Amino acid sequence: MTVYTLKIDGRDVAGSEGQSIMDVAEENGIDIPGLCHLPGIHDRGACRLCVVKIGGSPRLAAACVTRIAEGMDVVAHDEELEEYRRAATEMMFLERNHVCAVCVANNHCELQELSADLGMTHFELPRISPTVDVDLSHKLFGLDHNRCILCLRCVRVCDEIEGAHVWDVMHRGLETRIQADMGVDWGDSATCTSCGKCVQVCPTGALFEKGRPVAAGTRDERPFLPWLRVHQEERGL
Amino acid sequence: MSEQPAAARPVRHRAAVATPAGETRASAYVCEAASCMSAQAHDITVNLAAQCAAAGLTDVMVKRVGCLGLCAAGPLVEIPQTGELFAQVKPGDLGGLITALKSVKPGATPKPQGPFFEKQLRVATENMGRVDPESLEDYIGRGGYEALQRVLADMTSTEVREVVSQSGLRGRGGAGYPTALKWTTVAKAEGKQKYVICNADEGDPGAFMDRSVLESDPFRILEGMAIAAFAVHATEGYIYCRAEYPLAVARLRTAIRLAQRAGFLGANIADTSFTFDVQVRLGAGAFVCGEETALIASVEGKRGTPRPRPPYPAVEGLYGCPTLINNVETFANVPAILRKGADWYASIGLGKSRGTKVFALAGRIVNTGLVEVPMGMTLREIIYDIGGGIIDGRPFKAVQTGGPSGGCIPADYLDSPVSYETLIDLGSFMGSGGMIVMDDTSCMVDVARYFQDFCRDESCGKCVPCRVGTTQLWMLLDKICRGQASLADLDQLERLAKVVQKMSLCGLGQGAPNPIFSTLRYFRDEYLAHIVDKRCPAGVCEIVRLPDARPLDAQPTEVPA
Amino acid sequence: MSRPRIATVWLDGCSGCHMSLIDLDERILDIFGRADLVYGPLVDVKVFPENVDVCLVEGAVSSVDDLERIKTVRERTKTLIAFGDCAVTSNVPGMRNPIGVEPLLKRAYLENVDINPMIPNRIVPQLLPTSQPVNRFVDVDIFLPGCPPHADLIYTLLDDLLSGRTPSVAGARFGR
Numbered sequence: 001m002t003v004y005t006l007k008i009d010g011r012d013v014a015g016s017e018g019q020s021i022m023d024v025a026e027e028n029g030i031d032i033p034g035l036c037h038l039p040g041i042h043d044r045g046a047c048r049l050c051v052v053k054i055g056g057s058p059r060l061a062a063a064c065v066t067r068i069a070e071g072m073d074v075v076a077h078d079e080e081l082e083e084y085r086r087a088a089t090e091m092m093f094l095e096r097n098h099v100c101a102v103c104v105a106n107n108h109c110e111l112q113e114l115s116a117d118l119g120m121t122h123f124e125l126p127r128i129s130p131t132v133d134v135d136l137s138h139k140l141f142g143l144d145h146n147r148c149i150l151c152l153r154c155v156r157v158c159d160e161i162e163g164a165h166v167w168d169v170m171h172r173g174l175e176t177r178i179q180a181d182m183g184v185d186w187g188d189s190a191t192c193t194s195c196g197k198c199v200q201v202c203p204t205g206a207l208f209e210k211g212r213p214v215a216a217g218t219r220d221e222r223p224f225l226p227w228l229r230v231h232q233e234e235r236g237l
Numbered sequence: 238m239s240e241q242p243a244a245a246r247p248v249r250h251r252a253a254v255a256t257p258a259g260e261t262r263a264s265a266y267v268c269e270a271a272s273c274m275s276a277q278a279h280d281i282t283v284n285l286a287a288q289c290a291a292a293g294l295t296d297v298m299v300k301r302v303g304c305l306g307l308c309a310a311g312p313l314v315e316i317p318q319t320g321e322l323f324a325q326v327k328p329g330d331l332g333g334l335i336t337a338l339k340s341v342k343p344g345a346t347p348k349p350q351g352p353f354f355e356k357q358l359r360v361a362t363e364n365m366g367r368v369d370p371e372s373l374e375d376y377i378g379r380g381g382y383e384a385l386q387r388v389l390a391d392m393t394s395t396e397v398r399e400v401v402s403q404s405g406l407r408g409r410g411g412a413g414y415p416t417a418l419k420w421t422t423v424a425k426a427e428g429k430q431k432y433v434i435c436n437a438d439e440g441d442p443g444a445f446m447d448r449s450v451l452e453s454d455p456f457r458i459l460e461g462m463a464i465a466a467f468a469v470h471a472t473e474g475y476i477y478c479r480a481e482y483p484l485a486v487a488r489l490r491t492a493i494r495l496a497q498r499a500g501f502l503g504a505n506i507a508d509t510s511f512t513f514d515v516q517v518r519l520g521a522g523a524f525v526c527g528e529e530t531a532l533i534a535s536v537e538g539k540r541g542t543p544r545p546r547p548p549y550p551a552v553e554g555l556y557g558c559p560t561l562i563n564n565v566e567t568f569a570n571v572p573a574i575l576r577k578g579a580d581w582y583a584s585i586g587l588g589k590s591r592g593t594k595v596f597a598l599a600g601r602i603v604n605t606g607l608v609e610v611p612m613g614m615t616l617r618e619i620i621y622d623i624g625g626g627i628i629d630g631r632p633f634k635a636v637q638t639g640g641p642s643g644g645c646i647p648a649d650y651l652d653s654p655v656s657y658e659t660l661i662d663l664g665s666f667m668g669s670g671g672m673i674v675m676d677d678t679s680c681m682v683d684v685a686r687y688f689q690d691f692c693r694d695e696s697c698g699k700c701v702p703c704r705v706g707t708t709q710l711w712m713l714l715d716k717i718c719r720g721q722a723s724l725a726d727l728d729q730l731e732r733l734a735k736v737v738q739k740m741s742l743c744g745l746g747q748g749a750p751n752p753i754f755s756t757l758r759y760f761r762d763e764y765l766a767h768i769v770d771k772r773c774p775a776g777v778c779e780i781v782r783l784p785d786a787r788p789l790d791a792q793p794t795e796v797p798a
Numbered sequence: 799m800s801r802p803r804i805a806t807v808w809l810d811g812c813s814g815c816h817m818s819l820i821d822l823d824e825r826i827l828d829i830f831g832r833a834d835l836v837y838g839p840l841v842d843v844k845v846f847p848e849n850v851d852v853c854l855v856e857g858a859v860s861s862v863d864d865l866e867r868i869k870t871v872r873e874r875t876k877t878l879i880a881f882g883d884c885a886v887t888s889n890v891p892g893m894r895n896p897i898g899v900e901p902l903l904k905r906a907y908l909e910n911v912d913i914n915p916m917i918p919n920r921i922v923p924q925l926l927p928t929s930q931p932v933n934r935f936v937d938v939d940i941f942l943p944g945c946p947p948h949a950d951l952i953y954t955l956l957d958d959l960l961s962g963r964t965p966s967v968a969g970a971r972f973g974r
Contacts, residue, residue, distance in 0.1 A: 044544070044699075045544070045545040045700075045742060046699045046700045046701070046742065047700070047701055048700050048701055048702055048740045048741070048742065051739075051740060060739055060740065061545070062545050062742075065544075065545045066545070066547075083736075084736055084739060084740050087702075087732075087733070087736040087740070088701050088702055088736070088740055091701050091702065091705035091706055091709065092701055092705070093887075093972075094705065094709070095701075095704070095705045097892075097893065097895075097896065099889055099890055099892070099893055100883065100889075100945065100972040100973025100974070101883055101889055101890055101945035101973050101974065102890060102893075103973065106973045106974050107973065107974050109973075112971065112972055112973055113971075115971065115972055116969075116970075116971035116972075119968075120972075121886065121941035121942070121943050121967055121970060122880065122886045122887070122931070122933060122938070122941035122943065123887060123931070124729060124933075125709050125729065125733070126709075126712065126930070126934065127887075127888070127892060127895065128705070128708060128709075128712075129892070129895035129896045129928065130896060131896040131897075132896075149701070150698065150699075150701075150704070168540075169540060169698070171698070172523065172525075172695075172696065172697050172698045173693060173694060173695070173696040173697070173698050173704060173707075173708075174693070174696075174698070174704060174705070174708055175698070176697075176698030176704065787865070790926065790927060790928060790930065790934070791865055791926060791935060792926070792927065793862045793924040793925070793926065794899040794900075794924060794925050794926065794927050795924075
């Protein structure tokens with residue numbers, strides 16, 4: 001195994017060949033934000049929050065999908081990058097209808113936390129306010145497209161971990177939506193195993209467990225797979 | 238582009254509708270590319286052949302050819318012996334053509350055809366309007382497959398790449414990456430299978446170069462791809478063509494079948510050990526699939542969205558294998574370079590931009606159509622000498638090049654030579670070669686809004702800055718166009734445009750703010766007129782005038798009691 | 799030197815931010831021992847006064863009346879604070895934006911009403927097409943997000959302002 005040494009924000013760090021900048025940063029306690037990134041599933045470089053500067057290149061690279069190389073000089077935090085990250089976070093808030101106060105994920109939402117970390121206090125641009133659906137057809141879970149930021153963690157965890165591939169993407173641009181099977185209501189999905197992994201990984205309140213009040217509890221209190229088993233037993237599944 | 242029912246009709250293979258048994262005294266070349274086809278060009282071919290037969294003109298050839306270039310004046314018929322070009326020909330009124338064909342003297346020399354044709358230099362389009370696009374014999378008769386045969390007989394793959402390198406050919410899809418460099422990367426990449434892909438997913442508004450090349454000279458693309466495949470050790474190829482080009486697809490499929498039958502595709506090409514075959518893949522109309530990683534995903538049958546590079550397709554492309562992707566026009570140049578030599582090709586052009594470039598002239602220009610010119614020709618020569626100037630003699634305002642990622646170049650720079658570098662210096666982009674000419678009836682803010690609307694609609698939705706940012710940019714431009722914006726909105730527009738450019742995942746989002754940057758650079762006064770004076774200098778935008786000074790979203794809503 | 803003049807304004811919001819202000823508890827005595835409260839729902843003054851130093855604006859701008867008021871506030875105030883999520887992002891009032899005014903009023907006053915359904919069109923101000931945060935219409939000097947902002951944050955901010963320090967909203971966030 002080849003070990004590379006590189007610099008992130010001026011710190012000398014090391015990682016093995018094939019690791020991403022994000023991986024190495026995480027191992028060294030350097031926090032690079034990312035909402036589509038989730039360890040254990042494939043990265044797609046889509047939320048753009050983890051963009052970093054490499055060497056003197058004018059092109060920004062997504063840390064989650066850029067593999068490390070010997071002698072790399074990575075800048076993960078500077079005023080310009082923070083400004084871009086704030087702008088991207090603002091765009092996510094404005095795209096659909098995020099109302100933290102009445103969201104099931106209030107207080108345990110990664111988008112909300114990120115905005116606080118970035119010191120965001122307001123938005124400069126207008127909300128787009130699209131009309132989007134809420135799918136409550138599933139027995140245990142709900143899908144509120146108003147809160148979806150299209151990180152596609154649900155799509156990947158369902159495909160790569162659960163192996164069911166219930167979720168995929170339809171339409172494009174602002175019309176992009178996650179969809180169950182080939183566009184059926186979630187409750188009618190023939191492939192969904194009700195495992196709840198998608199709910200567990202959702203960074204916002206787009207996928208949620210039914211019957212819990214606004215802002216109730218945090219995900220961290222529930223260990224991942226054991227929680228799912230207990231939950232399914234309770235519901236007699 | 239909307240579908241053309243006439244063009245979609247399946248075309249039967251035949252070399253010519255009327256072929257003289259003996260010497261051909263006169264010929265009629267009927268343009269059967271999509272534009273003329275949509276105006277009953279095929280009926281002209283059929284009727285003309287019948288009328289020639291009825292008139293006893295047994296020494297006249299009536300032939301279907303590809304694009305004759307002057308699309309605005311179609312349907313077109315050319316008599317090559319005299320150089321006469323008949324415009325706006327009607328299938329029911331061919332008397333003039335018959336008379337002209339009768340009067341052609343044997344051994345006639347063609348008359349000059351005017352600057353539209355004479356100032357052009359045709360390399361990629363040298364067979365366009367000369368050969369029957371569905372006749373392999375015709376193609377071979379014009380030097381077709383000479384290059385491939387020579388390559389297979391006498392050259393190593395390294396030598397082929399060397400020739401392409403010396404020619405200075407660069408990617409004609411827009412970015413201008415040195416072709417030989419890409420070929421070498423693929424050739425040297427490790428992989429048990431390698432692929433060659435022809436990017437024919439032309440989608441820029443106002444661009445139709447690739448379509449015309451495919452409709453007029455499809456064998457040329459197959460030959461170029463085969464040479465490239467030999468140079469990079471690939472055995473399989475794909476042509477990714479948008480489904481909105483049914484005639485191009487039909488002709489490509491015919492050409493592939495004929496080339497396979499003649500041993501120019503498939504196993505043991507030209508009796509050597511070289512094997513290469515090509516399939517056509519249809520794009521379902523997403524602009525982003527012209528981006529190479531999205532294109533590859535689409536060829537693989539996946540959702541056509543781009544992925545971050547590196548790894549580049551040359552290293553990890555189709556099905557994870559090294560893959561060469563070049564644009565139609567790039568492949569179209571390859572056979573000529575190998576036939577006539579790198580020095581010849583390198584002798585054309587300006588600076589680091591060698592060879593020729595095909596442009597689709599559109600907009601407020603007299604000669605709408607397809608032209609090929611040497612790199613380094615000035616915009617003025619292209620627009621005024623070849624393009625015939627502005628319709629109704631109105632003043633030229635700007636030319637938009639490079640599609641939605643390009644920019645608008647104003648009149649002050651009409652004497653700039655056209656090359657990859659100069660266009661970038663001017664804040665635009667070569668792009669695939671669309672040139673949309675605008676006069677004083679165009680509002681540049683409205684133009685920026687149009688291109689932003691295009692990008693917003695075509696955003697694949699994968700990354701946030703493009704998906705949301707292009708819409709926010711469009712909303713700001715719309716606000717400016719309606720006279721509702723403040724100077725703070727203009728600052729906001731510039732700030733956001735920078736974010737979208739820097740943060741987006743692929744070229745679509747990274748290039749989407751370019752029309753805004755270039756119009757702000759050259760036409761800031763028009764933005765200010767909309768914002769400060771609440772008027773549109775070109776009279777295009779509908780300024781919303783309200784009873785009180787409040788902006789639109791602050792007007793009270795009337796609700797019925 | 800005259801004492802600083804503080805005002806509070808309640809636009810389209812639930813008054814929760816004002817409740818949070820009251821949650822300053824005994825610290826209210828500290829703040830208003832150093833400044834005068836010259837206008838707001840907690841004060842019986844009908845007209846927004848001139849020469850206000852600091853104004854806390856709760857709520858989104860949703861009606862013609864809100865719009866007129868926020869303009870007056872801006873004209874007469876040195877430091878305008880968007881106070882809480884509704885003023886900062888339009889928050890819950892903004893949830894009506896995708897619906898549109900007419901369907902909204904029909905739903906609220908006709909379809910869901912059993913006795914004498916009618917859309918009120920007298921005395922109550924007309925709605926704007928959408929409910930917008932304060933900074934869509936006037937310049938805002940300080941944003942204090944939160945639903946509601948915690949009393950500690952309000953105290954720190956007002957204390958900073960009254961003490962002449964650079965005002966801090968550190969720790970403020972959207973939602974709870």
